[in-house]
Amino acid sequence: MNITQPTLLIDSSKVRMNIRNMKQKADRHHVLLRPHFKTHQNLEVAEIFRKEGIEKITVSSITMAKQMAEAGWTDITVAFPFNMREIEDLNQFNPAIHINLLVDSMLQVRFLNKHLRQNHVVFIEIDTGYHRTGLQVNDPEIAGMLLEIASSTVLQMGGFLTHAGQTYQARGKNETLEIMEESREQLVRLKQRFQRYHPGFILSYGDTPSCSMSEDFRDFDEIRPGNFVYYDVMQYHLGACSLSEIAVVVACPVVSVMKTRSEMAIYGGAVHLSKEYIAADDGFKLFGYVVRLNQAFGWTETIPGAYVYQLSQEHGLIKMPEKELALFQPGDLAGILPIHSCLTANLLKNKTVLL
Amino acid sequence: MNITQPTLLIDSSKVRMNIRNMKQKADRHHVLLRPHFKTHQNLEVAEIFRKEGIEKITVSSITMAKQMAEAGWTDITVAFPFNMREIEDLNQFNPAIHINLLVDSMLQVRFLNKHLRQNHVVFIEIDTGYHRTGLQVNDPEIAGMLLEIASSTVLQMGGFLTHAGQTYQARGKNETLEIMEESREQLVRLKQRFQRYHPGFILSYGDTPSCSMSEDFRDFDEIRPGNFVYYDVMQYHLGACSLSEIAVVVACPVVSVMKTRSEMAIYGGAVHLSKEYIAADDGFKLFGYVVRLNQAFGWTETIPGAYVYQLSQEHGLIKMPEKELALFQPGDLAGILPIHSCLTANLLKNKTVLL
Numbered sequence: 001m002n003i004t005q006p007t008l009l010i011d012s013s014k015v016r017m018n019i020r021n022m023k024q025k026a027d028r029h030h031v032l033l034r035p036h037f038k039t040h041q042n043l044e045v046a047e048i049f050r051k052e053g054i055e056k057i058t059v060s061s062i063t064m065a066k067q068m069a070e071a072g073w074t075d076i077t078v079a080f081p082f083n084m085r086e087i088e089d090l091n092q093f094n095p096a097i098h099i100n101l102l103v104d105s106m107l108q109v110r111f112l113n114k115h116l117r118q119n120h121v122v123f124i125e126i127d128t129g130y131h132r133t134g135l136q137v138n139d140p141e142i143a144g145m146l147l148e149i150a151s152s153t154v155l156q157m158g159g160f161l162t163h164a165g166q167t168y169q170a171r172g173k174n175e176t177l178e179i180m181e182e183s184r185e186q187l188v189r190l191k192q193r194f195q196r197y198h199p200g201f202i203l204s205y206g207d208t209p210s211c212s213m214s215e216d217f218r219d220f221d222e223i224r225p226g227n228f229v230y231y232d233v234m235q236y237h238l239g240a241c242s243l244s245e246i247a248v249v250v251a252c253p254v255v256s257v258m259k260t261r262s263e264m265a266i267y268g269g270a271v272h273l274s275k276e277y278i279a280a281d282d283g284f285k286l287f288g289y290v291v292r293l294n295q296a297f298g299w300t301e302t303i304p305g306a307y308v309y310q311l312s313q314e315h316g317l318i319k320m321p322e323k324e325l326a327l328f329q330p331g332d333l334a335g336i337l338p339i340h341s342c343l344t345a346n347l348l349k350n351k352t353v354l355l
Numbered sequence: 356m357n358i359t360q361p362t363l364l365i366d367s368s369k370v371r372m373n374i375r376n377m378k379q380k381a382d383r384h385h386v387l388l389r390p391h392f393k394t395h396q397n398l399e400v401a402e403i404f405r406k407e408g409i410e411k412i413t414v415s416s417i418t419m420a421k422q423m424a425e426a427g428w429t430d431i432t433v434a435f436p437f438n439m440r441e442i443e444d445l446n447q448f449n450p451a452i453h454i455n456l457l458v459d460s461m462l463q464v465r466f467l468n469k470h471l472r473q474n475h476v477v478f479i480e481i482d483t484g485y486h487r488t489g490l491q492v493n494d495p496e497i498a499g500m501l502l503e504i505a506s507s508t509v510l511q512m513g514g515f516l517t518h519a520g521q522t523y524q525a526r527g528k529n530e531t532l533e534i535m536e537e538s539r540e541q542l543v544r545l546k547q548r549f550q551r552y553h554p555g556f557i558l559s560y561g562d563t564p565s566c567s568m569s570e571d572f573r574d575f576d577e578i579r580p581g582n583f584v585y586y587d588v589m590q591y592h593l594g595a596c597s598l599s600e601i602a603v604v605v606a607c608p609v610v611s612v613m614k615t616r617s618e619m620a621i622y623g624g625a626v627h628l629s630k631e632y633i634a635a636d637d638g639f640k641l642f643g644y645v646v647r648l649n650q651a652f653g654w655t656e657t658i659p660g661a662y663v664y665q666l667s668q669e670h671g672l673i674k675m676p677e678k679e680l681a682l683f684q685p686g687d688l689a690g691i692l693p694i695h696s697c698l699t700a701n702l703l704k705n706k707t708v709l710l
Binding site for chain 2: 004258
């Protein structure tokens with residue numbers, strides 16, 4: 001294999017292990033693992049999920065749902081507030097595919113009631129503290145939406161769904177688990193309040209950090225982590241994975257070595273890695289760790305003291321201790337562990353090698 | 356036209372005006388405008404450049420050079436340190452296409468001498484203060500490289516090239532023009548030192564902020580701004596353009612309106628806009644300004660007090676004054692002026708409408 005451009009290398013055995021660990025955890029706790037496929041958007045990786053026993057999945061757009069439906073997935077939750085402008089695309093799905101929708105307003109429910117040409121399950125999104133989308137647990141609109149859904153001929157109440165994305169701001173495991181606990185309490189309150197009028201709905205909980213750290217999934221019926229399939233430097237910093245569990249690396253050609261600055265430049269920039277970074281207190285920005293690639297494109301531990309510290313459109317700049325830098329010259333490949341694998345995998349969708 | 360997903364709208368008359376202004380400025384100052392096509396990577400926009408009299412262009416990768424060569428462009432500078440791993444791709448170009456290469460080490464020159472199967476012009480990249488790639492003006496390697504190029508049967512010295520990207524950190528016009536002045540002085544020193552031994556080479560200067568602000572291009576033979584074709588919020592903040600000169604907007608479906616928070620959520624996230632932002636002193640991050648779109652997809656002035664302040668993979672969150680927010684509901688479109696149009700245009704390459 002001749003790598004000439006920035007390329008996402010996927011270690012399939014790490015992927016399999018990450019999936020297996022999460023699946024075993026879900027089985028142990030009797031919750032359904034409905035993994036989020038937005039991280040990889042990759043049909044080969046999807047097949048690894050299938051072999052590990054996954055049948056139901058999550059995506060974040062109608063477009064992704066379409067791709068996965070074409071690849072044979074038949075139970076797909078679109079965990080994004082339903083975009084009314086895509087009603088025609090939704091109506092064109094094969095009715096044999098179960099598309100579960102997410103709503104967070106009465107307006108959407110009424111719109112679906114009016115325009116849907118086939119039956120769908122809907123989940124009501126609850127904002128348990130992330131403050132992105134979703135209704136507050138005590139929002140009076142919820143009861144009205146439930147009634148509207150109950151009287152609908154095309155909609156069926158699936159349950160309450162939350163993404164506790166605030167775990168990405170948590171400092172450490174305890175804070176992460178507290179966030180999970182707060183989310184649980186809120187969802188449970190909804191269940192207690194509404195289940196006797198609308199029996200049979202479920203509670204669906206998301207996010208990789210807490211699903212990776214927790215061993216307490218009581219009250220949840222399904223979990224929807226996504227990033228865990230690859231993990232990344234951000235998850236490592238959050239304490240959700242070890243560095244060796246990170247299953248992807250971006251192979252980047254070295255194009256320039258600046259010995260006087262103890263730096264090198266790679267072909268690998270914002271259009272390959274994304275501009276996501278981790279900020280240090282002193283203003284330093286970390287855009288990725290650096291590893292050495294072997295002949296088989298496996299990779300080493302991270303090189304101590306080596307960091308991607310700046311990205312422009314196509315260039316990446318790496319600081320590296322002198323004696324490590326001496327081992328690189330233009331024409332070599334360097335491996336970059338990405339900060340946020342979802343964004344990197346999206347950018348390199350068409351430049352991917354499954355190892 | 357029915358916009359259902361995040362879509363890059365390009366205002367062709369603004370594009371034409373931006374090109375015309377820069378071309379007229381270049382003509383006035385007797386420098387060649389060799390615009391950087393990395394910003395748009397769009398064949399329709401490329402045709403507007405052609406109609407405005409542009410024949411020679413800049414790109415940032417061999418891949419882009421290939422695309423533009425296929426679209427009929429015959430004089431292309433790849434303003435990225437030559438990536439030795441792409442030598443085969445380079446050798447496959449039609450010899451009728453002039454591909455100018457960039458080098459910043461003797462290693463690359465020797466490699467090209469050995470492996471090139473056709474003639475190419477090379478530029479030596481000079482680091483005049485940006486500290487990304489390129490040689491320092493006083494680097495002894497430059498003289499050796501010039502000799503190596505002079506004695507080569509396949510290489511011809513094109514000139515010295517710099518990208519003064521540090522203008523993106525400048526505070527105001529004076530600082531920007533000072534940076535340009537420092538770059539000029541360094542390039543001129545090289546010209547004075549080497550032109551009698553290696554006559555005929557040129558000085559090539561880049562970056563949109565200084566080319567937009569300056570009226571002094573003496574000593575330069577060509578300029579390579581790119582971003583000016585679209586401009587963006589970053590250029591506006593730098594003082595390089597007005598808001599009304601920004602030629603692109605991302606049309607995003609509104610999916611959720613949170614009145615209690617005076618916010619709304621759009622389908623439009625990091626995979627559409629990129630995570631580039633402008634930081635305010637108080638820690639606030641600006642990911643884009645908001646405009647209203649009219650029936651013909653033209654757009655208004657920015658809505659006062661409305662900002663994209665958070666992006667996740669597919670979601671964008673907008674803060675907006677109550678009375679402005681009252682005019683939006685799920686299913687509407689909002690327009691986002693991007694922070695960094697190069698990255699946004701790259702992400703939405705396949706979701707573009709030229710108006």
